[in-house]
Amino acid sequence: MKHWSLEKREQVYSWFFLAPALILFSTFILVPMMQAFYYSLCKYNGFSDPVFVGLKNFKIIFKDRIFLISLLNSFIYLLVTPALLLISILLSMLVNQKMKGVNFFRTAYYLPVVTPVVVVGLMWKQIFNGDYGTLNTILEAIGFIDKDNYIPFLTSGRWSLFWIMFVTVWKGVGYYMVIFLAGLKAIPNQLVEAARIDGVNKWQQFWNITIPMLMPSIILTSVLSSISALKVFEEVFMMLGKTGGNYACTTTVLRIYEIGFAIGRPRLGQASAMSIVLFACILVFSIINICFLSKRGYQGEV
Amino acid sequence: MRSFKWLAILCVLLGILSCSSEKKAENDGKKVIAFYTMQLKPNFTDYVNGVIADYEEQNPDVKVNWIDVPFAAFQQKLMAMARRGETPDVINNNSETALDLYTMDKLVNLKDYLTEEDTSIYFENLMESSCTDKKNDFIYSVPWYLSNPIALYNKKLMDKAGITEEDYPETLDEVNAMSADFKAKTGKYLTMLPLKDQDLMIELLARDGAPIFGENGNFAFNCPAGVEVYKTYSTMFKNRELSSETFISDHRNMIEMFQVGQIGTYYAGAQFIKQLKANSPDLIENLVVKPVPVGKLGKVQIAVQMMSVSADSKYPKEATDFMLFITNGKNQLDFCKRVVILPSVKAAAADPFFTKGGEDVEDQARKVSAESLDVCAVLIPPMPYLHDVSLTLVDTFKAVCDDKMSAEEALKEAEDRCNQIKADYEASL
Numbered sequence: 001m002k003h004w005s006l007e008k009r010e011q012v013y014s015w016f017f018l019a020p021a022l023i024l025f026s027t028f029i030l031v032p033m034m035q036a037f038y039y040s041l042c043k044y045n046g047f048s049d050p051v052f053v054g055l056k057n058f059k060i061i062f063k064d065r066i067f068l069i070s071l072l073n074s075f076i077y078l079l080v081t082p083a084l085l086l087i088s089i090l091l092s093m094l095v096n097q098k099m100k101g102v103n104f105f106r107t108a109y110y111l112p113v114v115t116p117v118v119v120v121g122l123m124w125k126q127i128f129n130g131d132y133g134t135l136n137t138i139l140e141a142i143g144f145i146d147k148d149n150y151i152p153f154l155t156s157g158r159w160s161l162f163w164i165m166f167v168t169v170w171k172g173v174g175y176y177m178v179i180f181l182a183g184l185k186a187i188p189n190q191l192v193e194a195a196r197i198d199g200v201n202k203w204q205q206f207w208n209i210t211i212p213m214l215m216p217s218i219i220l221t222s223v224l225s226s227i228s229a230l231k232v233f234e235e236v237f238m239m240l241g242k243t244g245g246n247y248a249c250t251t252t253v254l255r256i257y258e259i260g261f262a263i264g265r266p267r268l269g270q271a272s273a274m275s276i277v278l279f280a281c282i283l284v285f286s287i288i289n290i291c292f293l294s295k296r297g298y299q300g301e302v
Numbered sequence: 303m304r305s306f307k308w309l310a311i312l313c314v315l316l317g318i319l320s321c322s323s324e325k326k327a328e329n330d331g332k333k334v335i336a337f338y339t340m341q342l343k344p345n346f347t348d349y350v351n352g353v354i355a356d357y358e359e360q361n362p363d364v365k366v367n368w369i370d371v372p373f374a375a376f377q378q379k380l381m382a383m384a385r386r387g388e389t390p391d392v393i394n395n396n397s398e399t400a401l402d403l404y405t406m407d408k409l410v411n412l413k414d415y416l417t418e419e420d421t422s423i424y425f426e427n428l429m430e431s432s433c434t435d436k437k438n439d440f441i442y443s444v445p446w447y448l449s450n451p452i453a454l455y456n457k458k459l460m461d462k463a464g465i466t467e468e469d470y471p472e473t474l475d476e477v478n479a480m481s482a483d484f485k486a487k488t489g490k491y492l493t494m495l496p497l498k499d500q501d502l503m504i505e506l507l508a509r510d511g512a513p514i515f516g517e518n519g520n521f522a523f524n525c526p527a528g529v530e531v532y533k534t535y536s537t538m539f540k541n542r543e544l545s546s547e548t549f550i551s552d553h554r555n556m557i558e559m560f561q562v563g564q565i566g567t568y569y570a571g572a573q574f575i576k577q578l579k580a581n582s583p584d585l586i587e588n589l590v591v592k593p594v595p596v597g598k599l600g601k602v603q604i605a606v607q608m609m610s611v612s613a614d615s616k617y618p619k620e621a622t623d624f625m626l627f628i629t630n631g632k633n634q635l636d637f638c639k640r641v642v643i644l645p646s647v648k649a650a651a652a653d654p655f656f657t658k659g660g661e662d663v664e665d666q667a668r669k670v671s672a673e674s675l676d677v678c679a680v681l682i683p684p685m686p687y688l689h690d691v692s693l694t695l696v697d698t699f700k701a702v703c704d705d706k707m708s709a710e711e712a713l714k715e716a717e718d719r720c721n722q723i724k725a726d727y728e729a730s731l
Binding site for chain 1: 381385489498500545548549550693696727730
């Protein structure tokens with residue numbers, strides 16, 4: 001060690017400190033990812049040895065009607081991103097005010113984030129129940145519907161997806177609110193004061209100062225939330241089961257789960273191919289997202 | 303703060319280590335056989351340990367290592383073990399896992415170890431329908447305990463609907479005919495189809511006499527009886543005589559609905575009464591137990607638990623011996639006295655214990671259950687692609703409910719798709 005140059009020593013040390021993270025990352029993420037690429041080109045059921053079949057799996061999955069539905073649904077699910085951004089920006093501005101008890105609201109909005117998604121799913125399934133659900137009961141009590149016309153929120157085909165998206169927004173909004181809150185706190189006061197002196201109104205202040213200054217956070221949240229929207233699984237699984245209410249609301253990850261871990265006949269090759277397609281979608285989408293959004297507004301570091 | 307960090311790292315490391323150095327059994331020269339069961343702990347821990355102790359006493363050179371796994375993880379764990387070539391010696395299978403293991407060549411042919419006399423103690427129809435592959439002259443299991451469904455009624459709701467106990471339905475047709483009136487009078491549903499448990503649809507077809515397989519070995523449920531099933535239930539669904547949650551409800555939801563008085567009747571294995579007793583004592587007060595309504599075929603599906611011996615076993619002879627011991631008449635009868643299940647051994651089933659009845663609902667349930675044993679049969683032939691077939695059936699049935707297809711078209715499509723699934727599977731072997 002003594003004879004090593006400072007530079008070399010630094011290198012060794014840095015590898016040493018990186019090692020735990022690298023080992024964990026490669027064992028649990030990198031290697032499985034590579035395996036998925038390989039299996040997507042194989043006929044593989046998880047038990048017998050994989051057999052190389054070229055692009056056959058991709059041909060099969062693009063003929064699979066349900067996979068195409070699930071892909072479409074995953075893209076529809078992206079609608080949660082703008083909803084999440086809008087609501088959480090507004091919320092963060094609300095809880096950014098100096099008033100008594102604001103901490104209570106910050107906590108309250110954050111509460112759904114720390115609630116396990118299984119609990120959330122079961123709870124909203126109960127609320128949306130079409131036979132005796134809370135929401136239907138309330139709607140009946142205020143005379144909006146009568147007993148025979150209870151709304152089957154979760155069983156009305158693709159429309160049900162929107163109710164599940166609502167749950168995702170409800171659950172996620174607190175998380176993004178905190179990110180935006182941090183962004184708002186970082187806006188220098190001088191900017192706002194200077195603008196006030198120039199006589200801008202609230203709307204102009206929001207549009208020309210707040211939004212551009214929040215742009216780094218917006219890019220971050222829109223990338224994060226669109227990735228998790230494309231990968232949505234838990235909410236749909238909990239509320240509609242693994243076929244997503246008979247495929248009306250199935251999403252890509254649900255389909256991957258269903259095919260890859262099917263009872264009796266797991267098709268890991270096809271499931272891997274699906275996951276590669278999803279990976280490509282997410283990659284392309286994230287790149288578009290970043291390019292598109294970073295053109296506008298404050299050019300800070302992201 | 304720093305010591306906390308190190309503590310955290312230590313915990314993680316310990317966790318990783320403890321996973322890898324799990325098994326180190328002190329076998330001191332004994333033959334160790336692993337015995338793998340499905341969800342018997344904690345309710346039957348004493349019973350199983352008792353049987354194992356008896357066996358070890360009689361066979362001092364054998365040590366039985368009991369592994370019990372909850373239902374949810376059962377299949378996955380078993381498949382992982384089979385894949386590693388570590389299939390446990392004696393396995394408590396359901397028909398699905400038995401078939402999975404059999405197709406993976408992971409079970410021994412019990413023909414090599416059992417005599418005619420050994421197998422003659424079990425009900426012949428069970429031996430034949432779910433334990434034997436006649437084509438290849440292969441016995442892959444012996445039956446263990448059985449549970450057949452019984453019908454539980456919420457008397458309060460039935461009274462409200464004006465149905466007296468003598469008029470409780472005996473056939474599915476009667477159930478379906480009563481459901482409209484029941485809904486009108488009580489505002490609740492008489493029955494429910496928890497179609498998230500997808501196997502239900504194929505069972506309904508079989509119960510109303512639509513043949514699952516035809517002469518040529520292909521699917522053959524597309525017949526007038528099958529069309530009738532799709533028509534009846536889709537009409538009920540459209541008339542809101544079945545819950546709008548039908549397609550996203552499973553058995554568990556159905557129990558919940560029954561417990562809170564949202565449905566009038568509930569079909570289940572009698573062992574669920576234990577759960578009802580714990581969860582809704584009020585309901586137990588006005589619970590009526592009856593035989594489950596039969597379809598046009600006059601039969602109901604029975605669930606068979608089985609025992610198999612693994613082909614990975616080092617001591618197949620001892621494993622088989624232990625399997626015979628735990629499934630023998632005496633031990634099965636003991637087991638049946640602890641929970642409402644039925645034995646697969648003829649002599650044990652003839653015990654007066656099963657016909658005595660009594661005040662307690664569990665005793666009544668046992669009586670009803672034992673009495674309806676003769677209408678029970680394995681209606682769904684074992685098949686490794688059952689899951690895909692079931693999904694297809696539910697999918698096409700949904701199309702009828704949504705008015706996207708007629709019942710005839712839907713059943714035609716279902717049959718075509720199922721035959722395709724079968725062909726794909728056979729091509730993949």
